Amino acid sequence: MKNAELWFTEYQSDNLSIGLRINKTIHSEVTEFQTLDIMETEQYGNLLVLDGCVMTTDKDEFVYHEMISHVPLHTHPNPKRVLVIGGGDGGAIREIIKHPSVEKAVLAEIDGRVIETSKEYFPQIASGLADPRVDVQVTDGIQYVKDHKGEFDVILVDSTDPIGPAVGLFARDFYQLVFEALTDDGLFVAQTESPFANQKLISQVNADIKSVFPQTHMYLAFIPTYPTGMWSFTMGSKKYNPLQDQQPQRVTGTKYYSSDVHKGAFALPPFVQELIKG
Amino acid sequence: MKNAELWFTEYQSDNLSIGLRINKTIHSEVTEFQTLDIMETEQYGNLLVLDGCVMTTDKDEFVYHEMISHVPLHTHPNPKRVLVIGGGDGGAIREIIKHPSVEKAVLAEIDGRVIETSKEYFPQIASGLADPRVDVQVTDGIQYVKDHKGEFDVILVDSTDPIGPAVGLFARDFYQLVFEALTDDGLFVAQTESPFANQKLISQVNADIKSVFPQTHMYLAFIPTYPTGMWSFTMGSKKYNPLQDQQPQRVTGTKYYSSDVHKGAFALPPFVQELIKG
Numbered sequence: 001m002k003n004a005e006l007w008f009t010e011y012q013s014d015n016l017s018i019g020l021r022i023n024k025t026i027h028s029e030v031t032e033f034q035t036l037d038i039m040e041t042e043q044y045g046n047l048l049v050l051d052g053c054v055m056t057t058d059k060d061e062f063v064y065h066e067m068i069s070h071v072p073l074h075t076h077p078n079p080k081r082v083l084v085i086g087g088g089d090g091g092a093i094r095e096i097i098k099h100p101s102v103e104k105a106v107l108a109e110i111d112g113r114v115i116e117t118s119k120e121y122f123p124q125i126a127s128g129l130a131d132p133r134v135d136v137q138v139t140d141g142i143q144y145v146k147d148h149k150g151e152f153d154v155i156l157v158d159s160t161d162p163i164g165p166a167v168g169l170f171a172r173d174f175y176q177l178v179f180e181a182l183t184d185d186g187l188f189v190a191q192t193e194s195p196f197a198n199q200k201l202i203s204q205v206n207a208d209i210k211s212v213f214p215q216t217h218m219y220l221a222f223i224p225t226y227p228t229g230m231w232s233f234t235m236g237s238k239k240y241n242p243l244q245d246q247q248p249q250r251v252t253g254t255k256y257y258s259s260d261v262h263k264g265a266f267a268l269p270p271f272v273q274e275l276i277k278g
Numbered sequence: 279m280k281n282a283e284l285w286f287t288e289y290q291s292d293n294l295s296i297g298l299r300i301n302k303t304i305h306s307e308v309t310e311f312q313t314l315d316i317m318e319t320e321q322y323g324n325l326l327v328l329d330g331c332v333m334t335t336d337k338d339e340f341v342y343h344e345m346i347s348h349v350p351l352h353t354h355p356n357p358k359r360v361l362v363i364g365g366g367d368g369g370a371i372r373e374i375i376k377h378p379s380v381e382k383a384v385l386a387e388i389d390g391r392v393i394e395t396s397k398e399y400f401p402q403i404a405s406g407l408a409d410p411r412v413d414v415q416v417t418d419g420i421q422y423v424k425d426h427k428g429e430f431d432v433i434l435v436d437s438t439d440p441i442g443p444a445v446g447l448f449a450r451d452f453y454q455l456v457f458e459a460l461t462d463d464g465l466f467v468a469q470t471e472s473p474f475a476n477q478k479l480i481s482q483v484n485a486d487i488k489s490v491f492p493q494t495h496m497y498l499a500f501i502p503t504y505p506t507g508m509w510s511f512t513m514g515s516k517k518y519n520p521l522q523d524q525q526p527q528r529v530t531g532t533k534y535y536s537s538d539v540h541k542g543a544f545a546l547p548p549f550v551q552e553l554i555k556g
Contacts (some may be wrong), residue, residue, distance in 0.1 A: 017295075020294060260545040
């Protein structure tokens with residue numbers, strides 16, 4: 001185009017937006033569950049967008065996928081069976097199977113099109129999905145945990161934002177089901193949005209997880225393509241404490257995670273502590 | 279306006295933008311040094327823009343101002359004389375004078391219009407400027423450090439981005455002058471941009487500071503209105519180490535800083551360590 005530029009703009013709230021310059025749209029469809037768009041950006045490589053929200057990009061996906069996976073997996077002393085709910089791009093699975101103790105990793109993703117398009121357009125993110133330890137299930141994550149009581153050492157809730165298909169994954173009833181799907185010393189982590197932008201949600205989710213699990217811990221990571229760049233994850237744990245029981249680093253080649261980053265991520269600013277003190 | 283919206287869009291690079299919905303522009307001028315705009319946003323309160331770049335907002339200024347001030351001031355055991363270069367909004371000064379040991383705080387800001395408009399439109403940020411311990415100098419910071427050898431325990435370089443009037447504040451010669459303006463056990467901190475967006479600059483600045491100071495340490499903070507949301511600060515120190523010599527917290531009521539956040543901010547992800555390993 002002459003005298004023109006193509007930009008993807010996500011309106012992260014009524015009053016806030018992020019823009020990424022686009023070379024071209026690679027793929028666009030309406031699946032059974034959501035709109036799905038893949039674009040090639042100048043800054044961040046390929047970009048996956050679900051229902052208009054940035055899900056992941058080639059260049060910064062490592063932060064989210066390392067932090068949702070390696071923090072819980074370095075809290076549990078011997079994680080063998082791991083479940084990912086959502087996470088159809090495969091990034092969390094890729095990180096999970098780097099842990100030598102892991103014998104089985106199940107991906108329960110409701111939208112098979114996310115899995116298929118990720119394999120095609122984000123091959124380096126989806127690279128673990130063909131591993132023999134990985135069991136890919138195109139299914140409702142809520143139903144899946146109902147049907148698999150006491151089976152998993154670690155569960156990751158790698159969901160979209162709490163609109164559309166993921167609404168049920170931000171609810172107390174769901175956390176109770178996750179509790180029941182875990183082994184007696186199991187733990188889980190969910191992505192829980194931005195402490196700058198989603199304060200009510202964070203307070204509610206924290207209270208709900210606290211009402212189900214003996215231990216609740218929040219940690220943070222820098223994700224440039226998510227609203228405000230400050231992202232939270234919340235852990236509910238039956239037994240292990242992410243700081244007192246932190247394991248030596250078992251995986252090499254990480255770009256964001258390290259033992260020091262693990263510790264530092266739980267150092268919450270007072271304004272964030274205030275959100276979850278209830 | 280009917281059927282219309284007013285947005286401020288900062289093009290943070292050729293390929294990346296952030297948008298803030300605006301109620302109205304409050305003030306706009308071209309000073310001797312730069313363009314200066316103040317707008318009222320929906321999300322972040324009043325917004326200060328210099329040469330088209332977000333400098334600070336009412337709602338998230340606490341992160342930057344607490345972190346540029348309280349980390350170095352809790353590293354030095356007894357900071358009495360402190361200099362801020364730049365920082366005309368007064369936010370760093372406001373935090374510095376919360377430290378009981380501080381006897382004198384000098385603000386050396388090149389653009390007096392930043393100071394005057396901040397007093398008018400950001401009174402809660404500029405609130406410390408009338409304190410009797412504060413000496414406001416409208417002057418070139420480089421000349422100021424040349425003229426004040428061996429005088430300061432702590433120096434903060436609270437500059438704009440390395441374009442326009444601040445170019446000289448990202449140079450080895452300047453760090454040498456800062457070294458000479460410090461006491462024998464002095465230390466300084468500069469804001470040093472984003473590890474996601476300004477990688478070459480960070481590598482260069484780190485190498486330059488290392489070539490002047492016995493100790494160089496980088497730390498990070500979440501700033502939602504700055505490019506990528508991940509912001510770095512670099513400390514050059516003659517004697518004190520920010521972790522080994524960390525002081526108990528001396529100021530109350532902080533919203534971002536805490537002793538744990540101080541420690542955690544130095545836990546750099548491997549991709550950031552890679553930028554400064556040289």
